[in-house]
Amino acid sequence: xxxxxxxxxxxxxxxxxxxxxxxxxxxxxxxxxxxxxxxxxxxxxxxxxxxxxxxxxxxxxxxxxxxxxxxxxxxxxxxxxxxxxxxxxxxxxxxxxxxxxxxxxxxxxxxxxxxxxxxxxxxxxxxxxxxxxxxxxxxxxxxxxxxxxxxxxxxxxxxxxxxxxxxxxxxxxxxxxxxxxxxxxxxxxxxxxxxxxxxxxxxxxxxxxxxxxxxxxxxxxxxxxxxxxxxxxxxxxxxxxxxxxxxxxxxxxxxxxxxxxxxxxxxxxxxxxxxxxxxxxxxxxxxxxxxxxxxxxxxxxxxxxxxxxxxxxxxxxxxxxxxxxxxxxxxxxxxxxxxxxxxxxxxxxxxxxxxxxxxxxxxxxxxxxxxxxxxxxxxxxxxxxxxxxxxxxxxxxxxxxxxxxxxxxxxxxxxxxxxxxxxxxxxxxxxxxxxxxxxxxxxxxxxxxxxxx
Amino acid sequence: xxxxxxxxxxxxxxxxxxxxxxxxxxxxxxxxxxxxxxxxxxxxxxxxxxxxxxxxxxxxxxxxxxxxxxxxxxxxxxxxxxxxxxxxxxxxxxxxxxxxxxxxxxxxxx
Numbered sequence: 031x032x033x034x035x036x037x038x039x040x041x042x043x044x045x046x047x048x049x050x051x052x053x054x055x056x057x058x059x060x061x062x063x064x065x066x067x068x069x070x071x072x073x074x075x076x077x078x079x080x081x082x083x084x085x086x087x088x089x090x091x092x093x094x095x096x097x098x099x100x101x102x103x104x105x106x107x108x109x110x111x112x113x114x115x116x117x118x119x120x121x122x123x124x125x126x127x128x129x130x131x132x133x134x135x136x137x138x139x140x141x142x143x144x145x146x147x148x149x150x151x152x153x154x155x156x157x158x159x160x161x162x163x164x165x166x167x168x169x170x171x172x173x174x175x176x177x178x179x180x181x182x183x184x185x186x187x188x189x190x191x192x193x194x195x196x197x198x199x200x201x202x203x204x205x206x207x208x209x210x211x212x213x214x215x216x217x218x219x220x221x222x223x224x225x226x227x228x229x230x231x232x233x234x235x236x237x238x239x240x241x242x243x244x245x246x247x248x249x250x251x252x253x254x255x256x257x258x259x260x261x262x263x264x265x266x267x268x269x270x271x272x273x274x275x276x277x278x279x280x281x282x283x284x285x286x287x288x289x290x291x292x293x294x295x296x297x298x299x300x301x302x303x304x305x306x307x308x309x310x311x312x313x314x315x316x317x318x319x320x321x322x323x324x325x326x327x328x329x330x331x332x333x334x335x336x337x338x339x340x341x342x343x344x345x346x347x348x349x350x351x352x353x354x355x356x357x358x359x360x361x362x363x364x365x366x367x368x369x370x371x372x373x374x375x376x377x378x379x380x381x382x383x384x385x386x387x388x389x390x391x392x393x394x395x396x397x398x399x400x401x402x403x404x405x406x407x408x409x410x411x412x413x414x415x416x417x418x419x420x421x422x423x424x425x426x427x428x429x430x431x432x433x434x435x436x437x438x439x440x441x442x443x444x445x446x447x448x449x450x451x452x453x454x455x456x457x458x459x460x461x462x463x464x465x466x467x468x469x470x471x472x473x474x475x476x477x478x479x480x481x482x483x
Numbered sequence: 484x485x486x487x488x489x490x491x492x493x494x495x496x497x498x499x500x501x502x503x504x505x506x507x508x509x510x511x512x513x514x515x516x517x518x519x520x521x522x523x524x525x526x527x528x529x530x531x532x533x534x535x536x537x538x539x540x541x542x543x544x545x546x547x548x549x550x551x552x553x554x555x556x557x558x559x560x561x562x563x564x565x566x567x568x569x570x571x572x573x574x575x576x577x578x579x580x581x582x583x584x585x586x587x588x589x590x591x592x593x
Contacts, residue, residue, distance in 0.1 A: 267540075
């Protein structure tokens with residue numbers, strides 16, 4: 031019997047940890063498919079440019095793609111270039127790991143006013159994602175970021191950082207120019223619940239202390255009800271930090287820029303005549319064990335609102351979907367149909383499996399669980415029908431799909447690093463689809479240039 | 484700066500953190516685990532996975548646990564008992580498996 035062919039859709043951490051586990055625990059041959067010509071998903075397009083240490087995980091993920099039984103198939107989009115039928119025909123099993131790309135809406139009035147954006151669009155922009163169509167002109171002097179997670183902190187940091195501290199990173203040049211011209215003075219982080227309930231990682235909060243000339247403002251009244259004895263280690267460390275900020279009243283006036291935390295506040299409306307002029311928030315609280323609004327309202331004068339209240343997955347064509355949780359319905363990674371039974375050969379990993387929670391490393395155990403299920407099922411299979419993955423490449427070419435393979439990605443990588451060296455920076459990302467594709471496909475720079483225009 | 488394994492790991496060695504570390508930078512001694520400060524990427528997966536809250540970011544380690552910051556370093560950069568040279572940069576705990584010994588600080592903890 032030939033080795034099993036497994037397709038992994040999505041070359042982010044969940045997909046690559048799945049591939050790593052598959053080749054470590056079996057003799058399977060794995061194709062990792064991604065719609066972008068570059069691998070690494072949110073490590074490349076989500077992790078903020080001022081977090082180079084976290085981006086260091088690329089070295090480990092790269093090793094997965096360099097394994098002799100792993101192939102990278104970039105620039106191939108599920109639902110456009112290939113579908114479930116194609117994967118079922120060529121592979122013995124497929125792991126879907128396409129993540130959660132879209133921000134949940136706030137669901138408040140005025141959300142569509144110019145100046146109101148989802149954090150994911152802002153993140154895509156500052157990370158140079160080829161889909162980032164918006165160009166942010168940072169004219170606002172005050173902005174609100176709604177959300178109590180690490181993405182909200184990323185956004186607040188990028189908004190308040192000095193240009194000098196970003197200049198050596200891989201942030202796109204056009205973004206750097208916007209930040210250099212930014213008039214921002216105040217960023218308000220609006221959290222529905224309290225400091226003890228927020229999902230910030232302590233380390234990410236500590237990063238705010240490293241920002242030059244940025245004061246962090248916390249209202250001591252917001253922390254009054256917290257009982258320290260009930261809290262576990264990481265939460266307590268967060269609360270201690272917020273208390274230290276609350277005690278420092280100088281922050282409010284002294285610094286060049288300020289980040290304000292507003293706990294127990296929920297947005298109720300974004301207001302403005304033709305663009306965002308203010309965010310109206312209601313004080314919240316827990317009354318008799320129930321979370322509720324208190325009827326006390328306040329207005330934050332901001333010209334920009336970025337919502338970061340969680341990511342969500344979109345349904346994949348031809349596959350089941352659980353809209354409430356925004357996931358592929360599954361049991362331990364086996365995709366299940368309406369009848370609650372496993373749909374043979376379909377598996378899921380990462381955010382599409384468990385919802386958008388956890389950090390990069392969380393995907394390792396998550397992927398291991400899916401791979402265990404997959405290998406168990408493969409061991410029971412009597413034979414391996416289908417054409418095998420070798421034919422897949424040929425079929426894609428017949429369909430006119432320009433596959434960017436690992437060598438193609440290496441060309442993009444070298445190109446970006448060379449541009450970085452020319453400017454004395456770590457890397458300068460290629461941000462246009464046409465250019466990514468042309469360099470990935472091995473066209474000369476001149477051809478690539480003419481194609482990107 | 485990196486994450487640090489503090490004293491509440493001693494003789495517990497739950498190892499959930501090792502399963503979630505994306506770069507395999509948590510190494511196993513005889514009685515305790517150690518995070519390689521030069522290999523850690525600060526992602527924080529281990530902190531959330533630890534059932535004894537032993538893992539703390541360096542900047543928020545409590546005063547009475549401060550010695551473990553230096554101790555995590557010395558597991559890799561000083562010569563451990565029975566070895567001839569420091570472990571140094573290893574590139575992943577799966578490369579070497581359990582190290583089997585501890586630093587003097589941990590070995591002498593009663």
